[in-house]
Amino acid sequence: MKLVSLHRKIERNSGLLIFGILVVSSIGGLVQVLPIVLGDAHGAPAAGLAVYSPLELEGRDLYIRESCSTCHTQQVRPLLAEVKRYGPYSRAGEFAYDRPFLWGSKRTGPDLARIGGKYNDDWQRMHLLDPRSVVPASIMPAYPWLASRDADQGRTIQARMRALQQLGHPYSDQDIAAAPAALEGRTELEALVAYLQSLGRSMAGEPQP
Amino acid sequence: MGTASYQDRIVTAFTACAMFWAVLGMLAGVYVAAELVWPTINFGQPALSFGRVRTLHTTLVLFGFGVSALIGTAFYSVQRTSHVRLFAPGLAWFVFYAWQLAIVLGGCSILAGWNSGKEYAELEWPFDLAIAVAWVAFAIVFFGTIARRRMESIYISNWFYGALIIVVAMLHIVNSLAMPATLGKSYSLFAGAQDAVVQWWYGHNAVGFLLTGGFLGMLYYFLPKHAEQPIWSYRLSIVSFWAFVYTYIWAGPHHLHYHAIPEWVQSLGMVMSLILLAPSWATMVNGIMTVSAASQKLRTDPALKFIVLSLAFYGLATFEGPMLAIKSVNVFSHFTEWTIGHVHSGALGWNALITFGTFYFLVPRLAGVPLYSARLANVHFWLALAGVMLYVLAMWGAGVSQGVLWLSLDELGEVRFSFNDVMAAMKPYYLLRFVAGLVFLVGAMLMAVNLARTFAGRRTIEVAPPGSRVGAGGRT
Ligand code: HEM
Numbered sequence: 001m002k003l004v005s006l007h008r009k010i011e012r013n014s015g016l017l018i019f020g021i022l023v024v025s026s027i028g029g030l031v032q033v034l035p036i037v038l039g040d041a042h043g044a045p046a047a048g049l050a051v052y053s054p055l056e057l058e059g060r061d062l063y064i065r066e067s068c069s070t071c072h073t074q075q076v077r078p079l080l081a082e083v084k085r086y087g088p089y090s091r092a093g094e095f096a097y098d099r100p101f102l103w104g105s106k107r108t109g110p111d112l113a114r115i116g117g118k119y120n121d122d123w124q125r126m127h128l129l130d131p132r133s134v135v136p137a138s139i140m141p142a143y144p145w146l147a148s149r150d151a152d153q154g155r156t157i158q159a160r161m162r163a164l165q166q167l168g169h170p171y172s173d174q175d176i177a178a179a180p181a182a183l184e185g186r187t188e189l190e191a192l193v194a195y196l197q198s199l200g201r202s203m204a205g206e207p208q209p
Numbered sequence: 210m211g212t213a214s215y216q217d218r219i220v221t222a223f224t225a226c227a228m229f230w231a232v233l234g235m236l237a238g239v240y241v242a243a244e245l246v247w248p249t250i251n252f253g254q255p256a257l258s259f260g261r262v263r264t265l266h267t268t269l270v271l272f273g274f275g276v277s278a279l280i281g282t283a284f285y286s287v288q289r290t291s292h293v294r295l296f297a298p299g300l301a302w303f304v305f306y307a308w309q310l311a312i313v314l315g316g317c318s319i320l321a322g323w324n325s326g327k328e329y330a331e332l333e334w335p336f337d338l339a340i341a342v343a344w345v346a347f348a349i350v351f352f353g354t355i356a357r358r359r360m361e362s363i364y365i366s367n368w369f370y371g372a373l374i375i376v377v378a379m380l381h382i383v384n385s386l387a388m389p390a391t392l393g394k395s396y397s398l399f400a401g402a403q404d405a406v407v408q409w410w411y412g413h414n415a416v417g418f419l420l421t422g423g424f425l426g427m428l429y430y431f432l433p434k435h436a437e438q439p440i441w442s443y444r445l446s447i448v449s450f451w452a453f454v455y456t457y458i459w460a461g462p463h464h465l466h467y468h469a470i471p472e473w474v475q476s477l478g479m480v481m482s483l484i485l486l487a488p489s490w491a492t493m494v495n496g497i498m499t500v501s502a503a504s505q506k507l508r509t510d511p512a513l514k515f516i517v518l519s520l521a522f523y524g525l526a527t528f529e530g531p532m533l534a535i536k537s538v539n540v541f542s543h544f545t546e547w548t549i550g551h552v553h554s555g556a557l558g559w560n561a562l563i564t565f566g567t568f569y570f571l572v573p574r575l576a577g578v579p580l581y582s583a584r585l586a587n588v589h590f591w592l593a594l595a596g597v598m599l600y601v602l603a604m605w606g607a608g609v610s611q612g613v614l615w616l617s618l619d620e621l622g623e624v625r626f627s628f629n630d631v632m633a634a635m636k637p638y639y640l641l642r643f644v645a646g647l648v649f650l651v652g653a654m655l656m657a658v659n660l661a662r663t664f665a666g667r668r669t670i671e672v673a674p675p676g677s678r679v680g681a682g683g684r685t
């Protein structure tokens with residue numbers, strides 16, 4: 001058996017085994033993942049996509065801190081029922097400033113990709129503080145602590161914006177210098193609501209299919 | 210411990226920690242299951258709210274329980290299949306302490322709200338670095354031991370453990386690339402759709418090489434050992450191993466069907482997922498044929514029963530997976546409880562059960578005494594079977610309902626059911642899953658007691674590497 005005798009060589013040489021596994025397991029990633037990561041087609045921002053303001057960025061980082069994405073997706077699939085329910089389907093260009101992406105993998109709650117503007121700020125605040133006050137059967141957790149905590153308690157907004165600037169987000173040095181003032185006196189609740197209201201706005205002008 | 214014997218104390222240490230993380234991680238799972246039924250039981254505590262505890266659950270069961278079990282059994286079997294002691298035992302203990310410390314502190318950091326936002330890789334960059342260092346040390350100990358082996362061939366189980374080590378290192382390093390902003394916050398080097406493709410290349414293959422490949426290493430050593438039979442077909446092992454290593458990597462995009470990524474990538478991911486059925490089932494056939502030669506033992510030995518049942522669930526999960534990867538099925542299953550059912554038929558039915566069977570076999574050998582109570586182990590077997598069946602059935606029911614109701618349109622082409630109506634209909638399923646989880650958890654707790662009692666009655670034993678005798682681990 002040629003196969004078996006070839007394999008005898010590999011399984012008697014640990015260096016060869018390691019090398020073999022490395023090569024064979026890399027092929028898929030090199031052909032499938034690398035072109036997308038290096039190409040521009042899926043990384044370029046959509047026309048009209050704005051970078052997150054300091055308050056929205058703070059809200060987004062709170063969304064990550066509370067792991068809202070374990071229950072909420074941000075991805076409308078191009079299916080009729082889904083577009084009817086949530087709005088225009090998602091395009092790659094909308095997510096160019098999302099680090100990390102927050103598409104999620106489970107809809108315990110509804111999709112939030114088009115939530116911006118669906119409710120007013122008051123509703124959003126009430127809902128976050130006690131979801132059952134507006135949706136009696138809701139199984140979403142309440143987030144009462146958001147109201148009593150100041151946004152950016154750790155005073156890290158500038159460090160965070162600078163990190164994103166280095167990754168290529170179009171923040172100017174002036175934007176970064178002005179950021180702490182923009183968060184002054186705001187609560188975590190306001191920041192999170194600002195983020196939610198920003199979701200889907202770059203598609204506001206898109207016609208409903 | 211004498212200098213000539215195998216290093217088994219470190220195996221005991223990893224086994225004990227794996228058991229601890231299993232109980233704690235599943236407790237977190239039961240708690241989040243309860244929160245979906247009674248949403249107010251976090252009592253307004255940030256650290257107890259669903260998002261954080263769910264993240265803790267996946268981190269503890271995957272990296273606390275799963276990885277501790279894998280490193281422990283790798284250290285046990287690599288010595289016995291190589292007929293030498295561990296290479297660099299000091300480094301091996303470093304792996305142990307570094308890993309457990311990373312899980313303890315990492316778990317606390319998640320409850321405190323540190324989170325990178327990437328699924329199954331939520332730990333922030335300082336932990337990513339620590340994990341990478343510990344993993345490289347693991348690789349050095351493992352491959353160092355193999356390089357010094359006194360056997361000519363490297364046994365099959367070590368190919369799988371080896372693939373686990375190499376591929377997970379590659380996935381972890383690439384997917385964790387990030388720009389730190391503060392000690393507890395970093396931003397992914399990749400953005401948006403590109404980040405999604407990298408993340409699921411990581412996420413799917415963490416499942417592939419950790420939850421599948423790593424545990425297949427466990428299977429290939431402990432099943433033949435336990436059944437006292439050589440592996441049924443050596444040639445099938447070779448083919449299925451390399452097909453597995455090659456194919457798995459391509460399948461990640463089945464997590465992104467109909468998302469904003471290129472169409473060709475989705476289709477390729479779907480085709481490769483279907484092909485994956487072949488090597489997955491080839492391994493299952495190999496395992497079942499091996500154990501069928503020892504069917505006598507199956508009736509009396511609770512440990513072997515666990516392993517055989519785990520093979521059945523492995524077969525189920527690796528059949529269901531390719532079906533879910535078909536785009537027209539995924540349209541319904543995606544984002545629903547069906548995925549959760551699939552996850553736990555694999556995680557409970559395959560990963561947890563094979564580990565339980567292995568530990569029931571391993572701990573009496575480490576302790577040098579018979580199992581404290583075989584009856585208790587039998588009770589555990591039935592609790593585990595009932596728990597996992599109930600869990601999976603509840604989630605199938607819930608998932609198929611969600612999938613169909615969400616997409617259903619009325620005569621006018623409008624959505625027929627509001628989101629909140631469908632949410633309310635999930636309540637009985639969530640309650641059933643909570644009960645199922647509780648049953649499964651109680652079984653695992655019985656096991657922890659049983660193993661602790663067994664170990665408490667231990668006699669000092671030292672097993673030395675045989676001079677030149679062949680025979681560890683079935684055929685070598
Ligand atoms: C041939 C083997 C398998 C294939 C092709 C496969 C395929 C899939 C597919 C299509 C999904 C659903 C993705 C989605 O709609 O979001 C999925 C999810 C998942 N599978 Fe499998 N599966 C396989 C085996 C397994 C096994 C053995 C496990 C072990 C536990 C497992 C663990 C998971 C997990 C954890 C997820 C959830 C990922 C997430 O969305 O967070 N799979 N798998």
Ligand code: HEM
Nearest residue numbers: 235238239241242267270548549552556560561646649650
């Ligand atoms: C007592 C046993 C367990 C219970 C009650 C339980 C419960 C849960 C719950 C409630 C969720 C969240 C589902 C959702 O968000 O809708 C979850 C997610 C998850 N669990 Fe478990 N779990 C258990 C054991 C395990 C074990 C042993 C493993 C792995 C070895 C595991 C792996 C996972 C994974 C990977 C997810 C994320 C799934 C996804 O995102 O698609 N679980 N579990």
